[in-house]
Amino acid sequence: MKITELEVPGVFLLEPKYFEDSRGYYCESYSKRTLAEIGLNADFVQDGHSLSREKGILRGIHFQRYPHSQTKLVRCTRGRILDVAVDLRKGSKYYTRWVAVELSEENRRQLWIPKGFGHAFLTLSENCELQYKVDDFYCPREDRSIAWSDPQIAVDWHLTAEPTLSEKDKKAPLLKDSDVNFATENC
Numbered sequence: 001m002k003i004t005e006l007e008v009p010g011v012f013l014l015e016p017k018y019f020e021d022s023r024g025y026y027c028e029s030y031s032k033r034t035l036a037e038i039g040l041n042a043d044f045v046q047d048g049h050s051l052s053r054e055k056g057i058l059r060g061i062h063f064q065r066y067p068h069s070q071t072k073l074v075r076c077t078r079g080r081i082l083d084v085a086v087d088l089r090k091g092s093k094y095y096t097r098w099v100a101v102e103l104s105e106e107n108r109r110q111l112w113i114p115k116g117f118g119h120a121f122l123t124l125s126e127n128c129e130l131q132y133k134v135d136d137f138y139c140p141r142e143d144r145s146i147a148w149s150d151p152q153i154a155v156d157w158h159l160t161a162e163p164t165l166s167e168k169d170k171k172a173p174l175l176k177d178s179d180v181n182f183a184t185e186n187c
């Protein structure tokens with residue numbers, strides 16, 4: 001597995017090794033031991049799986065507030081997405097900085113997103129299936145969104161048309177009006 005820390009520290013790109021043969025392939029798509037060797041530790045308790053049928057669907061920017069913040073390990077097993085992680089830890093040197101990577105069925109990459117970060121993605125193809133592990137259970141009380149177009153964060157989505165959003169995401173506040181409660185010391 002090739003593991004690379006990205007421009008916003010704490011976010012890692014994972015490229016698992018695929019063993020191909022005439023039958024197809026085998027890969028360890030997740031190994032707690034391999035990740036722990038470089039200090040990536042999380043006790044994953046839930047796997048999520050979503051399907052987005054159309055190109056141009058945008059989900060996010062999502063997170064659960066402290067103390068139910070989640071480390072996420074994200075992969076796209078069908079189609080192609082632009083996956084984004086945003087540092088929302090007040091006091092962080094990288095507060096509001098984001099990274100974007102393409103994850104796809106073809107490139108087989110995964111993104112490690114630590115607690116205190118928001119997560120969002122845009123579908124770049126039809127029928128995108130996203131699978132991700134999280135290390136805290138779903139907690140609707142602490143579940144939050146921030147507007148995908150927030151000017152303080154200013155993700156460059158490379159959009160050519162308005163994205164398709166959920167009703168929840170249409171109503172998402174700007175970061176300056178949100179009640180995000182991450183601090184660097186509690187993530």
Ligand SMILES: Cc1cn([C@H]2C[C@H](O)[C@@H](COP(=O)(O)OP(=O)(O)O[C@H]3O[C@@H](C)C(=O)[C@@H](O)[C@H]3O)O2)c(=O)[nH]c1=O
Binds near residue numbers: 059063121137138
């Ligand atoms: C996230 C989640 C949702 N749900 C339910 C609630 C709701 O009725 C339905 C759809 O939820 P949402 O609209 O929040 O789904 P979605 O917009 O796909 O939310 C996801 O977006 C990406 C970007 C993430 O990072 C995820 O953590 C999650 O927030 O699924 C659960 O039961 N458990 C969960 O863990």
